[in-house]
Each structure stands twice: as C-alpha cells, then as structure tokens.
Amino acid sequence: xxxxxxxxxxxxxxxxxxxxxxxxxxxxxxxxxxxxxxxxxxxxxxxxxxxxxxxxxxxxxxxxxxxxxxxxxxxxxxxxxxxxxxxxxxxxxxxxxxxxxxxxxxxxxxxxxxxxxxxxxxxxxxxxxxxxxxxxxxxxxxxxxxxxxxxxxxxxxxxxxxxxxxxxxxxxxxxxxxxxxxxxxxxxxxxxxxxxxxxxxxxxxxxxxxxxxxxxxxxxxxxxxxxxxxxxxxxxxxxxxxxxxxxxxxxxxxxxxxxxxxxxxxxxxxxxxxxxxxxxxxxxxxxxxxxxxxxxxxxxxxxxxxxx
Numbered sequence: 001x002x003x004x005x006x007x008x009x010x011x012x013x014x015x016x017x018x019x020x021x022x023x024x025x026x027x028x029x030x031x032x033x034x035x036x037x038x039x040x041x042x043x044x045x046x047x048x049x050x051x052x053x054x055x056x057x058x059x060x061x062x063x064x065x066x067x068x069x070x071x072x073x074x075x076x077x078x079x080x081x082x083x084x085x086x087x088x089x090x091x092x093x094x095x096x097x098x099x100x101x102x103x104x105x106x107x108x109x110x111x112x113x114x115x116x117x118x119x120x121x122x123x124x125x126x127x128x129x130x131x132x133x134x135x136x137x138x139x140x141x142x143x144x145x146x147x148x149x150x151x152x153x154x155x156x157x158x159x160x161x162x163x164x165x166x167x168x169x170x171x172x173x174x175x176x177x178x179x180x181x182x183x184x185x186x187x188x189x190x191x192x193x194x195x196x197x198x199x200x201x202x203x204x205x206x207x208x209x210x211x212x213x214x215x216x217x218x219x220x221x222x223x224x225x226x227x228x229x230x231x232x233x234x235x236x237x238x239x240x241x242x243x244x245x246x247x248x249x250x251x252x253x254x255x256x257x258x259x260x261x262x263x264x265x266x267x268x269x270x271x272x273x274x275x276x277x278x279x280x281x282x283x284x285x286x287x288x289x290x291x292x293x294x295x296x297x298x299x300x301x302x303x304x305x306x307x308x
Contacts, residue, residue, distance in 0.1 A: 001026040001183040002047065002153060007056035009042050015207055016042045020056070022202045022212040026152075029175065029184040031194035031201040035302065039207035040187040041081065044155050047185070048078045061152045074103075077146030077182075081157045083138060084145075087131035091122055091141055094130060095148055102149035116144040120174060136167035143174060147182075154184045160193065172197050195294045203301055210301045219297055220265075225250070227262035227290035228270060233283025235259060242280060246272050262290065 002024040009017040017039045024030045032040050045051040047058055049069045058065040061075035086094055095113045104112045117126055120140040125133045130141065139159060146154055159175065160168045175197055178184050186198060194201050200214040211218055232239065235254070243252040243261055248269050251262040263269050270287070277284040 001028075001061060002030075002185055003059050004043075004047075005057040007043070007046065007058055008054045009039075009046060009051065009207075010054045017046070017053075017204075017207045020204065020207070020209050022209065024183060024185060024200070024202075026183050027180045028199040029179050029186060029197055031198040032185055032187040032204070033189065033191070033194055033201050033298065034204040034210075035189060038189075038204050040189075040204065041157055042207075043204070044078075044157055044185070044187055048076055048155060049073055050078075074149070075152045077149065077151040077154045079142045079146045079154075079156045079159055081161065083142035085130050085138060085141060088129065090127055090129055091133065091137075092117070092126050094141065095144060098145045099148050104149050112148050112150065115150070116148045119147060119177070120144040121170075134167075136163055136170060139163060139167070139171055140174065143171075147178075152183060154178060154182045155187075156184065157187045158189075159186065160188070160190065191295050191298055201294070203298065205302045211297075215294065219294070224265065225262045225290070226265040226267065227251075227260065228273060229255075229286075229288050229290060230259040230261065230273070230277075230284065231257065231286040232259065232277065233285060234281070239280075239282060242276055242282075243273065246276060248272075260290065 005021050007017055007020040008015070020043060032043065034040050042051065046053050047060060047065060049065060049072055052066065060072045063071040063075065065072050089097065092113060095116055096109060099109050099112050117123055120143050122137065122140055122144060125137050130138065143159065156175065160171050163171060172193065175184060175186065186193070188194065198215065201218065202212045203210045240252045240254065240259065243249055243259070246269060248263045248267045249261055250264070251260070253260050261273060273287070274284065
C-alpha cells in the first residue's frame with residue numbers, strides 16, 4: 001500500500017533522506033520513528049506529493065507518487081504537524097470546505113461529513129466555532145479532515161504533540177480504530193506511541209534506514225539473549241544457584257522482586273525452569289518472556305548505530 005525504493009532527498013549539499021526503502025501492507029498501522037531531524041517529515045511530504053524527491057521511487061495505493069501525483073492525492077489523507085484549521089469557521093463548515101477541496105461529490109458531501117464527525121468523536125462540538133474547542137478536539141478535527149474523502153492511506157505527522165495525557169490516550173484510541181479500513185503511517189519520536197498503536201515500525205536516523213519490520217520480528221531479531229522473568233513465593237539467594245545449575249542457563253540474577261534468567265536465544269529452557277520450580281516447590285507465581293522492548297530496540301539501533 002505504501003512503498004519506497006532507494007528514496008533520496010537533497011537540499012543543496014544537505015542529504016535529508018538517503019537510500020530509504022520500506023513497505024507498509026494494506027490495513028496496517030506503522031510508525032515512522034526517529035529522533036528530531038531524522039528525516040521523518042521530509043519522507044512524509046514526499047509521499048504526499050508536497051515535496052519532490054531527488055531520486056528513487058515511491059508508490060501509494062498502487063500509484064507512482066511522482067508520475068501519478070493527482071491519483072495519489074486522492075488516496076491520501078494527511079495530517080501535518082501544524083493542523084491547518086480556520087478558527088472562525090464551525091467544525092461542520094470547515095469539514096464541508098475541506099470536502100469541496102478534496103472533490104467529494106456534492107451528493108456525498110453530507111454523508112462524508114457525518115462519517116468523519118462520528119469516526120473522530122466530534123458530534124458534541126459539530127456546530128461550535130473551531131476557536132472555542134479544546135486542543136484535543138482540534139487534533140480530532142485534523143484527523144477528520146484527513147478522513148473526509150475516505151482515503152485508503154492516512155499519514156499523520158506527530159498527531160499527539162502538545163496534548164495532555166488524557167487527550168493523548170483518546171487520539172491513540174482513535175488512530176487504532178482506523179486499522180483495517182485504512183493504512184496508516186504515523187510519524188513520531190514518542191516510543192510508547194509505537195508500542196501501543198503500531199503493527200510495525202520504520203526507524204530512521206540522519207535520513208538513513210536503520211531498521212524496518214513488524215515489532216515482534218524486530219525485537220526478536222535484535223535480541224541477543226532469550227530468557228524469562230520469574231516471580232516466586234520462595235526467592236532466597238539459594239534459589240539462584242538452582243537455576244544456575246540448569247543446562248544452558250547463562251545468568252540468574254535478582255531484579256527487585258523478580259528473578260531474571262538468560263540463555264542463548266537459539267535455546268528454550270522454559271520447560272526446565274518450570275520443572276525446577278515444581279520439584280523444589282518454589283511457588284511459581286508468574287513467568288514472562290525476557291522480551292526486548294521498543295525502547296531498548298530504538299536505543300540499540302539509533303544510539304548504537306546498528307544498521308539493517
């Protein structure tokens with residue numbers, strides 16, 4: 001649904017995006033993750049036809065971004081970081097105005113407005129002036145204008161920036177509700193956003209692709225060790241020695257109220273760990289995977305300079 005191949009964008013001698021290739025499948029939500037000035041906004045502007053690329057290819061919904069720009073724009077809904085609103089208009093009037101710009105047929109205009117208002121939870125403020133609604137509602141309105149023509153692809157640039165915690169939760173739930181019917185590319189530098197909302201992630205730094213893939217696949221690929229966290233009723237220091245004696249277990253350490261066990265990622269010692277807990281009546285309360293978090297993955301890739 002969204003694909004780039006060796007995309008490059010130069011501003012004179014400055015290379016904002018370099019050799020960027022990734023693919024997002026239809027109906028999924030993917031994060032475009034990276035530090036400030038990583039090239040996220042430039043990439044999104046290229047995909048929406050706002051900026052030309054220096055070289056490379058890009059396609060959206062099967063259309064070439066550079067050769068079929070008008071068709072691409074019909075299939076894309078875009079929310080820039082600064083939401084383009086007119087404070088003196090009502091919510092409903094503004095959406096009607098955008099519907100005209102997006103060439104929604106007149107006989108479908110009211111239904112399009114109704115659908116956008118309902119989807120984004122704007123019913124309560126539909127008749128109010130934009131200047132009199134909260135920042136959270138304004139952000140919802142920004143998403144509504146991106147949805148007004150029912151595009152296949154939604155591109156969101158920092159959609160939760162500047163919102164309070166409650167508003168952030170609401171906007172994230174709204175974005176998640178778009179999964180399946182729309183393909184969403186979400187630019188952010190907030191790691192929790194990716195974990196809570198996205199199916200996959202594209203990580204870029206200094207304009208270069210550092211990693212791309214589904215979250216579970218990436219965290220597994222970059223994980224050096226496998227293992228588990230244990231919560232036990234009996235967690236004396238002697239218990240650590242029991243686990244250290246298990247074949248393949250390389251590390252057994254206490255971390256707060258939990259015990260952390262590690263082994264080679266090509267092995268699986270969970271059965272042996274459970275058997276040890278039962279045989280020695282350690283009172284197993286909980287066992288969870290020693291998964292690499294998106295935060296650890298990000299720091300390892302970006303700060304550590306690991307390239308795909």
